[in-house]
Amino acid sequence: MLKPIRYVLAPLHKEPTAVEFKYRGLERRVKIGYKCNPKRPIPSPHYFDPKMYKVESGKVILVVAGKGMGKTNLMRNIIQAYYRTTTNPIIVFQEKAGDLNFNRYPTLRQCMRLGIEYIRLAPPVGKNSVQRYLVPLRDKLKREEVKYKIPLCEMDYSSLEKYVSKRIGSTWAGMILERIWQNPRNIQNIHLLREAVYDELVKFEDDKLYEQMLLFLERFFQILEMDELLEVHKAVSAETIFDDQQINIVDLSDISDVEQKQFVVAQTLKMVERLYKRRECFIGITETHVYAPEAGSNPAKDAIVRLVTVLARSYGWIVFLETQSPDALERIVLENADEIYILGYIQKSKLSKLIKCSSVCFEGFVDKYYKVVEDIPKGRGIWGSVTNPTKPYLVQILRSPVG
Numbered sequence: 001m002l003k004p005i006r007y008v009l010a011p012l013h014k015e016p017t018a019v020e021f022k023y024r025g026l027e028r029r030v031k032i033g034y035k036c037n038p039k040r041p042i043p044s045p046h047y048f049d050p051k052m053y054k055v056e057s058g059k060v061i062l063v064v065a066g067k068g069m070g071k072t073n074l075m076r077n078i079i080q081a082y083y084r085t086t087t088n089p090i091i092v093f094q095e096k097a098g099d100l101n102f103n104r105y106p107t108l109r110q111c112m113r114l115g116i117e118y119i120r121l122a123p124p125v126g127k128n129s130v131q132r133y134l135v136p137l138r139d140k141l142k143r144e145e146v147k148y149k150i151p152l153c154e155m156d157y158s159s160l161e162k163y164v165s166k167r168i169g170s171t172w173a174g175m176i177l178e179r180i181w182q183n184p185r186n187i188q189n190i191h192l193l194r195e196a197v198y199d200e201l202v203k204f205e206d207d208k209l210y211e212q213m214l215l216f217l218e219r220f221f222q223i224l225e226m227d228e229l230l231e232v233h234k235a236v237s238a239e240t241i242f243d244d245q246q247i248n249i250v251d252l253s254d255i256s257d258v259e260q261k262q263f264v265v266a267q268t269l270k271m272v273e274r275l276y277k278r279r280e281c282f283i284g285i286t287e288t289h290v291y292a293p294e295a296g297s298n299p300a301k302d303a304i305v306r307l308v309t310v311l312a313r314s315y316g317w318i319v320f321l322e323t324q325s326p327d328a329l330e331r332i333v334l335e336n337a338d339e340i341y342i343l344g345y346i347q348k349s350k351l352s353k354l355i356k357c358s359s360v361c362f363e364g365f366v367d368k369y370y371k372v373v374e375d376i377p378k379g380r381g382i383w384g385s386v387t388n389p390t391k392p393y394l395v396q397i398l399r400s401p402v403g
């Protein structure tokens with residue numbers, strides 16, 4: 001009797017023999033997976049290639065996937081690819097503790113089994129780490145972590161006013177503060193601010209509201225001093241907070257209050273814009289529906305809308321957004337997404353808004369996809385781009401070699 005023939009699959013990658021060090025900005029493009037057109041099912045490599053994107057066309061990458069289907073894995077992949085292909089600043093927000101760590105690599109065994117590139121990211125010149133952890137609200141810092149506070153001198157009064165108290169703004173005291181805020185020298189730290197306020201307040205000594213104003217202002221200073229998210233004692237410039245060659249990770253995992261998180265995201269984005277306006281930049285945000293929800297308005301939503309409509313378009317920033325609930329996401333964000341990944345299986349009801357709003361035509365494609373495939377593995381899904389809006393691809397994202 002004939003023995004059944006046993007096929008031996010050729011290994012996808014050759015066995016790694018030595019670690020390769022990847023320096024910042026030296027590569028042209030980085031492979032992050034495979035893609036294929038369902039009509040011609042021959043997979044081709046899927047590259048992340050920032051040089052392909054023209055400055056005006058910008059890039060907003062939106063990833064939609066269920067829990068544990070590989071959203072963060074794709075983010076790590078794209079961040080390391082951006083690190084390797086450009087020398088622009090990278091700022092990312094981390095929601096879950098331990099999600100992003102670019103000093104973490106798979107073992108050699110995993111590399112061989114899963115076909116992961118066996119690499120190390122080389123730190124930028126003069127630095128001993130590829131990343132910079134910025135942590136608000138934590139007292140015990142580990143090595144490598146940096147306490148993160150929003151400096152007073154990097155804020156405008158209107159956003160601070162919203163944050164501190166809605167009531168102060170409409171009073172005389174609020175108007176005095178607003179006037180004082182116009183001179184950047186006054187807001188270097190809280191002592192200069194206090195001095196300037198009291199210099200101004202002298203004019204009102206005969207006013208019958210003087211006592212009340214004094215009370216308000218004192219309360220305002222107390223709130224500023226007590227708030228753990230604000231740096232009010234010394235003038236810190238944004239340049240010393242962020243490093244344009246390292247991967248800046250803002251860790252939001254310790255903040256439980258949604259409004260505080262939104263404040264940190266909004267202020268950070270404003271600071272980064274002021275600092276790197278004319279430079280291309282990479283911004284990564286996880287759980288985007290928390291910051292840019294459909295309903296209501298909050299400072300983070302305004303900042304994200306500005307990010308996707310102005311900064312990505314005008315200055316070529318790459319914005320990476322990750323969400324589990326595309327139906328809860330602001331419409332403008334969905335409409336402005338240039339590249340959309342839908343990984344794993346997602347209920348049709350959650351996708352309907354995305355399909356309606358996005359510039360890529362997923363109509364019909366998604367239905368057919370879910371009918372044909374079952375048991376979708378991690379990292380597999382659909383990818384569509386506005387450069388070719390009527391032709392979505394099937395993609396398989398590889399495990400990230402770092403992060």
Ligand SMILES: Nc1ncnc2c1ncn2[C@@H]1O[C@H](COP(=O)(O)OP(=O)(O)OP(=O)(O)O)[C@@H](O)[C@H]1O
Nearest residue numbers: 066067068069070071072073074378379397398399
């Ligand atoms: N493309 C992939 N190939 C193989 N394994 C993967 C892939 N993507 C993700 N995984 C595995 O799935 C796990 C979860 O992935 P990941 O953290 O990216 O999911 P997530 O969508 O961010 O989840 P969450 O919703 O919890 O944030 C990873 O630890 C990894 O082991």
Ligand SMILES: [Mg+2]
Nearest residue numbers: 071072073099
């Ligand atoms: Mg995740």
